[in-house]
Amino acid sequence: MKYLFFFFLLFHSQLFPKGDYPDNHSCKECHENIYDEYQTSAHSMGYFNDTLHRKIADAVSTKKYSCATCHMPMADNMNELIVGKARPDKSNKTHTDAVSCYFCHTIAYVKRAHKFNINIKARQAENYKPTLYGRLEKPDENDKHSSSSNPVYAKKVCMGCHSHKQNDNNVTIFRAMNEEQDSLECIKCHMPKVSGSAEKMDKRARGEHVSHRFLGIRDITFRKRGVDIGIATDNNKLIITLTNKMAHPLIIQPARAKFLKIEIVRSGKVIWQNYMKKPSEDRQGYFAYSFKRGGKRIIIPATATEGSVYNLNTKETKVLNYTIPPLEKGDIITVSLYVQLAKSECAKAIELEDKSLIEPLLIKEVILKL
Incomplete structure (x- = not known):
């Protein structure tokens, strides 16, 4: 080397x-x-x-x-x-x-x-x-x-x-x-x-x-094209299908996170969602890198001795299963895929003043009305 x-x-x-x-x-x-x-x-x-x-x-x-x-x-x-x-x-x-x-x-x-x-x-x-x-x-x-x-x-x-x-x-x-x-x-x-x-x-x-704009995740139209989202239900099961159509994994950069926000609304009220406070609570719908040094979790990966990534790889399809309350006619299921250019823990670790980099950007949203 x-x-x-x-x-x-x-x-x-x-x-x-x-x-x-x-x-x-x-x-x-x-x-x-x-x-x-x-x-x-x-x-x-x-x-x-x-x-x-x-x-x-x-x-x-x-x-x-x-x-x-x-x-x-x-x-x-x-x-x-x-x-x-x-x-x-x-x-x-x-x-x-x-x-x-x-x-x-x-x-x-x-x-x-x-x-x-x-x-x-x-x-x-x-x-x-x-x-x-x-x-x-x-x-x-x-x-x-x-x-x-x-x-x-x-x-x-x-x-x-x-x-x-x-x-x-x-x-x-x-x-x-x-x-x-x-x-x-x-x-x-x-x-x-x-x-x-x-x-x-x-x-x-x-x-x-x-074009030399090198279109990427910051372009609202471009980022919609990369992932297909399917919604299906079976009794008290919600089945989400994610298909990566891109020639690269869903997550590339270690500072970023991409995640699902799923809500079921009945009569204007949210009756179920996939996380309460942080997107990372939903382990199957949160895509990001994770690093450790000496067994302890770290954010900046330059000195990491261990690393892993939960990803949606090139052309891969994942099927995610959630247990939900019994559905009724008129219920609305919304599945949204978001990206954080700087995931929250990364922004905290480097004392990032620009909070816009933490704000989730919508990649794609799919709605199913029963």
């Missing part, structure tokens, strides 16, 4: 001379639509504008910033950040650009590794304009950069950061993809084609491009 780590640093250090980095804003000159889309995406959020990430990173260490490999991947002093000789610098564009345009479009290939995969960047020849990669068969050229199609963008480009992450104790603290998957599954959902050219001066008059 040490060999792979220094291999990554070697390639990273040869990307560009200091000061020659083409920042995100420079891309706007030709790619205004894509730049505006990107600005609304999670890729544009990093240490300085993502409060949750910064709080967790600082809770792990106020000296080292080991998250930089994925959350600040263009940092021109990556090694110093990781070993604790430097801190994130708000005046440094390679720090504030988060997961930058230049980073994603200069990945040559992805190297598989045990703790986390490694993005190997294209080496830039001195005094030559950079080559940016994509999936177009005949990409347009311009005076800012060369363009080239690279098969990694249909295969493994998302695997560098979105595959898996293990801490130093070999405990998995993040997993989104398996090694058999390719990036086309990700692109199909998270980067759908939209109308409009990818650049202001479209030499081939292309009428559409793939």
